[in-house]
Amino acid sequence: MQGWIDSLIRGWGQDPATWPWTQIVYVAFMGLFAFIVINFAAITAGIFSWAERRVAARMQSRVGPNRVGPGGFLQWVADAVKLLTKEDLVPAEADNFLFRIAPYFMMVGFACVFVALPFSHRLVIADMNIGIFFILAVTALIVVGIIMSGWSSNSKWSLFGAIRSAAQIISYEIPAGMALMIPVLLAGTLSTQGIIRAQGGWPWQWFVFDNPATFAAFFIYFISALAEGNRTPFDLPEAESELVSGYNTEYSGMRFSYFFLVEWGNMWVMSALASTMFLGGWQIPGVSAAQLDAMTGGRAVAFELLSLAIFAGKTLFWVFVVMWLRWTLPRIRVDQMMNMCWKYLVPVSFAAVIFVAGWMLVVRAAPAVGTVTHWIMFLAAGVLPAAFFINRVARNIHDTGDKFDFTSNW
Amino acid sequence: MTEPRRAPESPTMEMTSNKEVLRRIEYTGDMLLNMGPQHPSTHGVINFLVQTDGEVMKRAIPEVGYLHRSIEKIGEKCTYNGFMPYTDRVDYIAAMFANQGWAMAVERLLGVEVPKRAEYCRVIACELNRIASHLISAGTMAMDVGAVTPFPYALREREFINDLLEELCGARLTYNYLRIGGVAFDLPEGYADKVITFVDHFEKILVEFNRLITNNEIFVQRLAGLAAIPREMAIDYCLVGPNLRASGVPFDVRKDLPYSIYPELQFEVPVGRGEMGAVGDAWDRFSVRIAEMKQSCRILRQCIAQIPKGETMAKVPRKIKFTEGLEAYSRIESARGDMQYYVVAGGGENAYRVKVRTGSFTAMGIIDVLSRGLMIADLVALIASLDVVAPEIDR
Numbered sequence: 001m002q003g004w005i006d007s008l009i010r011g012w013g014q015d016p017a018t019w020p021w022t023q024i025v026y027v028a029f030m031g032l033f034a035f036i037v038i039n040f041a042a043i044t045a046g047i048f049s050w051a052e053r054r055v056a057a058r059m060q061s062r063v064g065p066n067r068v069g070p071g072g073f074l075q076w077v078a079d080a081v082k083l084l085t086k087e088d089l090v091p092a093e094a095d096n097f098l099f100r101i102a103p104y105f106m107m108v109g110f111a112c113v114f115v116a117l118p119f120s121h122r123l124v125i126a127d128m129n130i131g132i133f134f135i136l137a138v139t140a141l142i143v144v145g146i147i148m149s150g151w152s153s154n155s156k157w158s159l160f161g162a163i164r165s166a167a168q169i170i171s172y173e174i175p176a177g178m179a180l181m182i183p184v185l186l187a188g189t190l191s192t193q194g195i196i197r198a199q200g201g202w203p204w205q206w207f208v209f210d211n212p213a214t215f216a217a218f219f220i221y222f223i224s225a226l227a228e229g230n231r232t233p234f235d236l237p238e239a240e241s242e243l244v245s246g247y248n249t250e251y252s253g254m255r256f257s258y259f260f261l262v263e264w265g266n267m268w269v270m271s272a273l274a275s276t277m278f279l280g281g282w283q284i285p286g287v288s289a290a291q292l293d294a295m296t297g298g299r300a301v302a303f304e305l306l307s308l309a310i311f312a313g314k315t316l317f318w319v320f321v322v323m324w325l326r327w328t329l330p331r332i333r334v335d336q337m338m339n340m341c342w343k344y345l346v347p348v349s350f351a352a353v354i355f356v357a358g359w360m361l362v363v364r365a366a367p368a369v370g371t372v373t374h375w376i377m378f379l380a381a382g383v384l385p386a387a388f389f390i391n392r393v394a395r396n397i398h399d400t401g402d403k404f405d406f407t408s409n410w
Numbered sequence: 411m412t413e414p415r416r417a418p419e420s421p422t423m424e425m426t427s428n429k430e431v432l433r434r435i436e437y438t439g440d441m442l443l444n445m446g447p448q449h450p451s452t453h454g455v456i457n458f459l460v461q462t463d464g465e466v467m468k469r470a471i472p473e474v475g476y477l478h479r480s481i482e483k484i485g486e487k488c489t490y491n492g493f494m495p496y497t498d499r500v501d502y503i504a505a506m507f508a509n510q511g512w513a514m515a516v517e518r519l520l521g522v523e524v525p526k527r528a529e530y531c532r533v534i535a536c537e538l539n540r541i542a543s544h545l546i547s548a549g550t551m552a553m554d555v556g557a558v559t560p561f562p563y564a565l566r567e568r569e570f571i572n573d574l575l576e577e578l579c580g581a582r583l584t585y586n587y588l589r590i591g592g593v594a595f596d597l598p599e600g601y602a603d604k605v606i607t608f609v610d611h612f613e614k615i616l617v618e619f620n621r622l623i624t625n626n627e628i629f630v631q632r633l634a635g636l637a638a639i640p641r642e643m644a645i646d647y648c649l650v651g652p653n654l655r656a657s658g659v660p661f662d663v664r665k666d667l668p669y670s671i672y673p674e675l676q677f678e679v680p681v682g683r684g685e686m687g688a689v690g691d692a693w694d695r696f697s698v699r700i701a702e703m704k705q706s707c708r709i710l711r712q713c714i715a716q717i718p719k720g721e722t723m724a725k726v727p728r729k730i731k732f733t734e735g736l737e738a739y740s741r742i743e744s745a746r747g748d749m750q751y752y753v754v755a756g757g758g759e760n761a762y763r764v765k766v767r768t769g770s771f772t773a774m775g776i777i778d779v780l781s782r783g784l785m786i787a788d789l790v791a792l793i794a795s796l797d798v799v800a801p802e803i804d805r
Contacts, residue, residue: 056558056559059559060558060559060561060562060563061562061563061566062562156441156443160465160786163464164465232556233556233628235556236787239556239787242451242786242787242790243786244449244450327558327559328557328559328622329556329557329626329628330552330555330556330557330623330626330628330629330632331555331556331557331628331632331787332556332628332631332632333632333785333787333788334465334785334787335465335785336631336632396621399614399617399618
């Protein structure tokens, strides 16, 4: 980041080293970026709230919100304004201080993730050498906020939601962490940009198709991320049909909106992390990271934007998958959720880590094995399931006589 | 003095009032959770006093009566014809059946023969209503288990039925279609084609619905083996309709105590077989309803093919009066099972006593026993699987 600001200043024909107030400039820039990132997070969450409602509506043969702005796009602005102007109600029996402060914990835990999350080849707030570690650490703040809100509400339903989420998020952090360690092992760095650089632009160069264990690790991470983000089928902490609304039952107005801001924003975080760690991040097919580094001028800007688009595309695809799962699957039960974590995901993730460690030794001895496995994995785990999926979709459409209709009812 | 009848040996029969239970929960240090009457998934205004230790319930006691509207008493104050719109409110999800029960009871008092065409109209309306009711049941059950999408799917199909019934009788929810001695309106022009078109469409949708939710792995995992009701227990607790049949008892009033034109129709009585877990578990109750919708489609096809021409109203006196003390009893297979009307005629134009026996009320009795040791998430699924409807419980 600092280097980037330096190069910017040099671009204006100045030398930052000679300035007496460079530190102040850095701080000002940091403040500016923090502002941009917070707004990015909030606006993404808002747009996702609209997108989710439209996607859900399509899946349920409804229309969805389509009144405010083109295609109802400004619905999230209207909702935000409504929530901000509502009364900020604190129940009489609630623990006033904790009740008020709980949403901020969630918001802080969520916003801090964006510090280490990459967006494109050069665009990352801080390319820390402990990037992944930092992300895992700050995400844990969210659960503190949830427990606080549930406990301080002094409502039995909220308490149930809080205890459920404590059990769920803490349990699922283990397989998620182990699964994320696998790309770290392969890349030999904790830095998010470093991990992306260790992969390539083409799908067979991605870590997800590196070997069978990474493929498993990708799904372990994805399942655990769903659980940590309280998304269906793991939406137990706010299970509407069971717990009324879970930990946020007693909240209203702006504080209530924070919980949902975090939930929807988390969809970006979990998907961006998945594409960073396993799916090649911003890597452009056919252009290596070193070539990108060497570019200058307008060409550099063009390719920068291309890498940003590729990263956003991958991320948005997984965001869509998360929505898709939510509107398709039922919710699992608490004991099933715990069983799944401790009996399946945790052992498999540990086994995968050990397998990858051994695998790296094999590949170092015989690099040809690695190349062949990439291709086999890509064909067997990537192309074949995709073909099967398309085939099934075509059959379903044929069976029910559905018609594609993306143009009407906007 | 005869000895007081002893209840069957079962854990429910500790004769404790709800108040006493509350006091006891305080002693044990367990948590008392008031689930309802405004909880999103109690299917109406019912309250459950849930004694829990964390997620695991020790007991859930249903508290009914929030929706009591003294419909039976109203029946004693109205004329026989005048009570018909009120019967809609006995079970507003499947109002046609409540109509039919009342009509049949009074027809038995009158000793009047309903014309054949009217009987066919009744069966067509009832079977459409049965599909609509089961769709709501299946949809809400999926929603209670956490899958939201099957619910709009089910309601979308129910809309077609609502349209059909609206065309038939002008109402979409409380139909007031049946009359004592027949039906209010004959089938409109081209109605047969519309019903057949719907049935053709719906049978396809049923397959899609099964793919979406019935065989969904998570759904099956949630419901298989959950709150299984063995055959004897189902009979002991007076379960009726799909709840009873899911436990493997092939009792259906339409087959076993035939009424109307059902003896002339070919259909099967689906029973639970425990395909996914135990016989009579929540999944069986769900799948029996899905299978019944299929049978209803079959009945509809036959009715449309066989319906004769003729009158739709029998000759019924304008003012219905009986000698005092005359009584009649009718049983029909409602969407929620055996629905029974008992009427004792008063001296004048109204009844001395009206009693409605409904399936949801007896189903509430079993929740206390079944809920022991289940989790809170299971209680929601259990209530949904019994398909209780609040107005039918309290009337």
